Amino acid sequence: MSNLLQAFSKLSGFALFLLLEVICFALIIRFNSYHQQVALSSANKYMGNLSETADEFEDYLHLNEEVERLRAEVARLRTQEGNAMYRDLDTAYASFDTIAQHFIYIDADVVSKTFLGRRNYITLNRGKKHGVEPHMGVVDDQGIVGVVRSASNYHSRVMTIFHPDARISAKLKGTGLFGSLTWDPDEQDYFHMILQDIPTHHTPSKGDTVLTSGYSILFPPDVMIGKIDDVKKESGASSHFIKVKLANDLRAIRYAYAIKNLMKNDLSELEEE
Amino acid sequence: MEGIVANVLRCVFFYLLQVLFLKRLSTGFEGYLYWNVLFYPLFILLLPFRTPRSLLLLIAFAFGLLIDVAYDSPGVHASALVFTAYMRDVIIKLDWMVPRDGYKITSTPTIKDLGLPWFLRYLSILLACHIVFYFTMEVFVPAQILEILQKSFFTYILSMVFILIYMLIFRPSQ
Numbered sequence: 001m002s003n004l005l006q007a008f009s010k011l012s013g014f015a016l017f018l019l020l021e022v023i024c025f026a027l028i029i030r031f032n033s034y035h036q037q038v039a040l041s042s043a044n045k046y047m048g049n050l051s052e053t054a055d056e057f058e059d060y061l062h063l064n065e066e067v068e069r070l071r072a073e074v075a076r077l078r079t080q081e082g083n084a085m086y087r088d089l090d091t092a093y094a095s096f097d098t099i100a101q102h103f104i105y106i107d108a109d110v111v112s113k114t115f116l117g118r119r120n121y122i123t124l125n126r127g128k129k130h131g132v133e134p135h136m137g138v139v140d141d142q143g144i145v146g147v148v149r150s151a152s153n154y155h156s157r158v159m160t161i162f163h164p165d166a167r168i169s170a171k172l173k174g175t176g177l178f179g180s181l182t183w184d185p186d187e188q189d190y191f192h193m194i195l196q197d198i199p200t201h202h203t204p205s206k207g208d209t210v211l212t213s214g215y216s217i218l219f220p221p222d223v224m225i226g227k228i229d230d231v232k233k234e235s236g237a238s239s240h241f242i243k244v245k246l247a248n249d250l251r252a253i254r255y256a257y258a259i260k261n262l263m264k265n266d267l268s269e270l271e272e273e
Numbered sequence: 274m275e276g277i278v279a280n281v282l283r284c285v286f287f288y289l290l291q292v293l294f295l296k297r298l299s300t301g302f303e304g305y306l307y308w309n310v311l312f313y314p315l316f317i318l319l320l321p322f323r324t325p326r327s328l329l330l331l332i333a334f335a336f337g338l339l340i341d342v343a344y345d346s347p348g349v350h351a352s353a354l355v356f357t358a359y360m361r362d363v364i365i366k367l368d369w370m371v372p373r374d375g376y377k378i379t380s381t382p383t384i385k386d387l388g389l390p391w392f393l394r395y396l397s398i399l400l401a402c403h404i405v406f407y408f409t410m411e412v413f414v415p416a417q418i419l420e421i422l423q424k425s426f427f428t429y430i431l432s433m434v435f436i437l438i439y440m441l442i443f444r445p446s447q
Contacts (some may be wrong), residue, residue, distance in 0.1 A: 013326040016357040020334045024355060027341075027348030030411060035349075038413045 014071040033088055067255075073139065075105035075257055083220040086263060103220045104260040106130055108138075111155070113185075115251045118185035119164040122146070122258075124256060136258045137218030143248035144168060144225055145256050156258070160250060162190060169193055169216040170225055170244075173209040177202055181210070181225065181244065190251055192229060195242040204228055210244050216263050217268075276321055276381075283445070284336065287316045292343040309428045313340055313350075313405045315436050317358050318396065319445060321381045326362055333358035341360045346411070353407035364395065385446045392447075396436065404429050 029039045037198045044146025059066075078084060079101070086102040108124035126132045128151050138145040138158050146160035161168060164185045171178035179197035195210060230243040289380060295310040305357075308374070317333050337351030344350060364370055380386040382395055408424045409415070 013330065013359065013362060016327050016330050017355060020330055020355045022350055024334070024337075024348040024410075027338075028346075028352065028413075030347070031347035035413050042414075177282075267341030 002139040010091055071107040071255055071257075075107040078257065079103065082222075083214070083222045086117045100262075102117050102261070102263055104131070104262060105257040106132055106260060108132070108156075108256050108258055110253050110256055113213045113251070113253065114189055115160075115162065118164060120160045120255065121149070121249075122158045122160055122256075124148075124156045124158060124258065125154065126258060127151045127156050129153050131260055132156045132259075135218070135264075136261070137216075138256050139219065139223055139259060140248055140253055140256045142224065142252075143246055144212065144219065144223060145248075145250060145253065148258060158256070158258075161193060161246075162250065168193075168219070168225070169213040170210050172198065172202075172228075173211050175202060175204075177237070178213040178215065179242075191244060191246055191249070195228075195244050196239060198240045198242060200233060200238060200240060203233075204231055204242060206231065217264050219259060234256070279445075280316075280320060281338060283319065284316055287313050288336075288339060296343065304388070309424070310435050311400075311404060311407065311428060311432045312439070314357050315396075317361065318399055318409060320431060321379075322365070322376050323378055329358045329361070330355055331356055334435075349410045350407065352410050353403050353424070356406045357399055357403040361399055364398055368402060370394065373440050381446070383445055385444060392440070398432070400432060401429060403427075404432065404445060 028035045030036070038058040042103070084101070084103040084105070086100040108126040108130075111123050111125045113122040114120065124132070124138070130149045132148060134148050134150055136150060144160045144161060145168065146163070148156050148158050151158045159166060161181070162183050163186075164183070166181075166183055168181040169178060169179040177198050179195050181193050181195050183193050198204065206228055210225045210228065212219040212221060212223040212225060224247050226244045226246040228242055229245040232241040232243075234241055242246055291311075291313040291315070294369070295312055298310055312371070316336060318327070320329060320332070321437045328383050334351055335355040340350040340354070346430070372391065377386075382392070384392045387395075405421070406417035408421045408428070412424070413419050
């Protein structure tokens with residue numbers, strides 16, 4: 001016992017104080033049921049918080065993977081949408097498949113983009129190996145992006161809608177009217193495009209929705225393009241001059257979907273005849 | 274030697290007073306208990322200045338555990354009393370607590386040796402330390418700070434009154 005006391009007395013005052021407090025604390029938690037409960041429940045609470053934080057952090061680390069997975073999921077779901085299908089509701093031909101896959105979405109990362117001059121291109125990290133070929137339409141989750149110009153094995157180059165050669169077949173929602181959508185390279189306006197060839201017998205109003213027409217092989221029908229911002233009727237002209245506000249902001253694009261048209265050959269055979 | 278005997282006797286007396294009398298005072302009422310008289314810290318406060326620091330801490334620990342046995346709360350009183358004993362050394366070395374000509378080796382922290390104003394400062398600070406620490410340990414949930422402060426407040430006033438009455442009547446000199 002005296003040895004123990006001697007050992008204690010050699011400790012500095014503060015160390016002994018801490019040691020005794022730790023002993024007291026252990027006694028409190030060990031032998032008082034109320035304190036034991038408090039200690040256990042707060043330990044649970046803090047450990048719970050801690051593991052939640054760790055979990056969130058881990059989620060953050062896996063964010064890229066998750067985005068990729070979700071993008072693939074979006075591509076799969078859009079492939080199943082009605083406008084990606086070929087439908088034949090005529091019962092006379094019921095012996096054929098009445099619903100066939102028409103369009104397939106291929107998800108892709110935008111790996112480079114420049115929006116500076118008259119001809120704007122972006123590069124996707126999907127190529128021939130993934131089924132991307134020239135003359136495929138490209139969309140993102142909000143609107144249209146452009147057309148694939150060339151594809152290597154793992155990458156493809158997309159001519160965006162901000163290009164003097166871009167002509168997108170578009171229609172006014174709720175009417176049968178369609179025209180072609182172009183971009184004026186002199187204005188460098190990355191928010192608007194011009195819709196031409198809408199005949200003057202119909203006067204569209206501001207806010208009307210513009211969708212893809214489905215008459216080209218590039219895009220499925222009814223893909224969102226934007227809303228009408230301004231309508232001008234030039235005297236003597238047979239069509240309106242319509243300014244369309246795009247639904248998406250291409251300069252902020254990070255992901256895109258290339259659209260493979262499975263019936264392209266079918267159509268082109270027909271045109272060759 | 275005389276001092277040791279006096280302190281041992283005081284220890285026994287304070288223990289019995291706290292456990293047999295004051296404990297019942299604070300458990301005799303129904304409902305929520307805000308007040309409690311903690312008299313026993315005075316024992317640690319009255320130990321002579323020459324008591325070695327580690328011995329002081331060990332005495333406080335042992336005495337606190339004895340109180341805990343009676344209160345059936347192992348560790349709660351002991352932790353508070355160890356804290357008080359540690360703070361005692363800190364407090365008496367503060368600049369504004371040291372008397373002009375320093376402490377005499379043989380002096381004890383009493384009214385007789387150091388005067389009433391000094392003792393009042395000494396007692397009020399250390400008793401506050403003890404009581405707040407005690408209720409923090411008793412309630413044990415720092416978020417219930419309001420409950421801790423309420424209990425501490427009422428207990429502090431009552432304990433102060435009891436201790437001062439004792440000090441003024443018995444005037445312990447060692």
